Amino acid sequence: RxxxxxxxxxxxxxxxxxxxxxxxxxxxxLPENVKFYYDGxxxxxxxxxxEVATFFAKMLDHEYTxxxxxxxxxxxDWRKEMTSEEKSTITNLSKCDFTHMSQYFKAQTExxxxxxxxxxxxxxxxxxxxxxxxxxxVMDNHKERIANFKIEPPGLFRGRGNHPKMGMxxxxxxxxxxxxxxxxxxxxPSPPPGHKxxxxxxxxxxxxxxxxxENIQGSIKYIMxxxxxxxxxxxxxxxxxxxxxxxxxxxxxxxxxxxxWKSKEMKVRQRAVALYFIDKLALxxxxxxxxxxxxxxVGCCSLRxxxxxxxxxxxxxxxxVEFDFLGKDSIRYYNKVPVEKRVFKNLQLFMENxxxxxxxxxxxxxxxxxxxxxxxxxxxTAKVFRTxxxxxxxxxxxxxxxxxxxxxxxxxxxxxxxxxxxxILCNHQRAPPKTFEKSMMNLQSKIDAKKEQLADARRxxxxxxxxxxxxxxxxxxxxxESKKKAVQRIEEQLMKLEVQATDREENKQIALGTSKLxxxxxxxxxxxxxxxxxxxxxxxxxxxxxxxxxxxxxxEEDYEF
DNA sequence: GCTCAGACTTGGAAGAATCTTT
DNA sequence: AAAGATTCTTCCAAGTCTGAGC
Numbered sequence: 001r002x003x004x005x006x007x008x009x010x011x012x013x014x015x016x017x018x019x020x021x022x023x024x025x026x027x028x029x030l031p032e033n034v035k036f037y038y039d040g041x042x043x044x045x046x047x048x049x050x051e052v053a054t055f056f057a058k059m060l061d062h063e064y065t066x067x068x069x070x071x072x073x074x075x076x077d078w079r080k081e082m083t084s085e086e087k088s089t090i091t092n093l094s095k096c097d098f099t100h101m102s103q104y105f106k107a108q109t110e111x112x113x114x115x116x117x118x119x120x121x122x123x124x125x126x127x128x129x130x131x132x133x134x135x136x137x138v139m140d141n142h143k144e145r146i147a148n149f150k151i152e153p154p155g156l157f158r159g160r161g162n163h164p165k166m167g168m169x170x171x172x173x174x175x176x177x178x179x180x181x182x183x184x185x186x187x188x189p190s191p192p193p194g195h196k197x198x199x200x201x202x203x204x205x206x207x208x209x210x211x212x213x214e215n216i217q218g219s220i221k222y223i224m225x226x227x228x229x230x231x232x233x234x235x236x237x238x239x240x241x242x243x244x245x246x247x248x249x250x251x252x253x254x255x256x257x258x259x260x261w262k263s264k265e266m267k268v269r270q271r272a273v274a275l276y277f278i279d280k281l282a283l284x285x286x287x288x289x290x291x292x293x294x295x296x297x298v299g300c301c302s303l304r305x306x307x308x309x310x311x312x313x314x315x316x317x318x319x320x321v322e323f324d325f326l327g328k329d330s331i332r333y334y335n336k337v338p339v340e341k342r343v344f345k346n347l348q349l350f351m352e353n354x355x356x357x358x359x360x361x362x363x364x365x366x367x368x369x370x371x372x373x374x375x376x377x378x379x380x381t382a383k384v385f386r387t388x389x390x391x392x393x394x395x396x397x398x399x400x401x402x403x404x405x406x407x408x409x410x411x412x413x414x415x416x417x418x419x420x421x422x423x424i425l426c427n428h429q430r431a432p433p434k435t436f437e438k439s440m441m442n443l444q445s446k447i448d449a450k451k452e453q454l455a456d457a458r459r460x461x462x463x464x465x466x467x468x469x470x471x472x473x474x475x476x477x478x479x480x481e482s483k484k485k486a487v488q489r490i491e492e493q494l495m496k497l498e499v500q501a502t503d504r505e506e507n508k509q510i511a512l513g514t515s516k517l518x519x520x521x522x523x524x525x526x527x528x529x530x531x532x533x534x535x536x537x538x539x540x541x542x543x544x545x546x547x548x549x550x551x552x553x554x555x556e557e558d559y560e561f
Numbered sequence: 562g563c564t565c566a567g568a569c570t571t572g573g574a575a576g577a578a579t580c581t582t583t
Numbered sequence: 584a585a586a587g588a589t590t591c592t593t594c595c596a597a598g599t600c601t602g603a604g605c
Contacts, residue, residue: 148594157596160573160597163596207568208568217597220566220567220568222567222568239570285598287599294597299598299599327598328571366599367601383570383598430574431573431574435588435589439589511572513572513573514573517572541590541591543592
């Protein structure tokens, strides 16, 4: 569908027109009868202070609001929004009572659920209108869907893990904060009445339409296109092509880093051991982070001595490395891995005379590592190994697990298992769903019921057969046939349920989404579907099919990653 | 080399929509 | 038709990596 690189190096588009962002709705003050209490007494808050209070009230049931850091950060920022009078009265968060406000919001949510069909439809229509007007742009000759055309509303920052900034106030974004990017010859979006944009620029070397600076980390946020767009799709395709190029030289690279374990230079040894981890364990690169600004998490290059334990022997295996650290999003990585003796010896060396909080690879960072990788293969960076290993694992697992004689549900179970192997490799975990146990039990009772139904059907079949033997007439023969069919149908249904139960159980703590969306070359899945006659809808839902339209178009059943 | 801003990808949870059961 | 379960979509945080400036 797309031809390769229609533009000179670095140029992303020739024409870009859009309507600008949709701002968060303005704050609506609470009705008079919704009270806030301080120290047991009713207190009427100024609009600004009230708005921030509602952010807290809405989160009251969440564990966040019990955390010391969250409360401290919130209170500090809240006080900044108060009038001087409020400031002098409200000095202690523990004396603030938000429960009435919280109840009000719960009632609102309930009321929204209870709305009539017409009212709900009205809201839906309004959302659709907004999407139609602001949700699309024109990039070159295509109308494209925008991913996030709505500006994030103000609220309380919720970091993940142990974030030092949790609870801080995310301020409201105004047109004056907004940079618009579009082409000169396009119809330039107009700011809301009485407002101005911070800037309008025409930079066709970037893909974003709108940007602003967020106040918690001071980082830039963007409005960009949907994954179904040409610009994202092409990039995605390129990513997998880079990973396929790695496939061709990965053996050479592996031999190289194994050689480097013996290097005289410490830096080279560290680089080689780190690369081994990235390759073998699919670890992330691990950039340095500013201390105290974010949760304390690490990747490969930023591992510290305290994150690994060396076991010369463990459970009958030699040279075992025990990893235990918090990775991206503060997800725990825990793994015991037997490694080659040389790696083990090197790790011992790297850890000599170091404190637990010292860097394991003190001579290495991601920039050094990536420069080296660039020399090994053009376009090679640390994350390409994750993509490569994820995709190659899927392909290999599909080959191994797919049984040609299986029916469709069983084949899909195999697919999910292959997907799961990748998710485990990439350490994509989720909190078990709150309703997990219950839903498993429900499914089990469905299975039991189905088993009984099957037993009944079999009994009926048996007696029908006996009957037919005696009577020897057409009618009873037909009855046998239809009973046979019924048994078969129920057997199939039972099998389907059992497969579902297995799949769900195995998936309890595994998140498949990220690998499916970001690491697995979609052409592998498309080819697999074609090969086994599985409808693509069983593997990809509508959004996913849109994102992977290029692959669905491109891949035949003999596609090899 | 090092730092930092900038741009873009990757990440799980929460909320909304839809389907299924009661 | 309400409630409950499941799936899809949105949200927005948190990574990776590049390149400019010194």
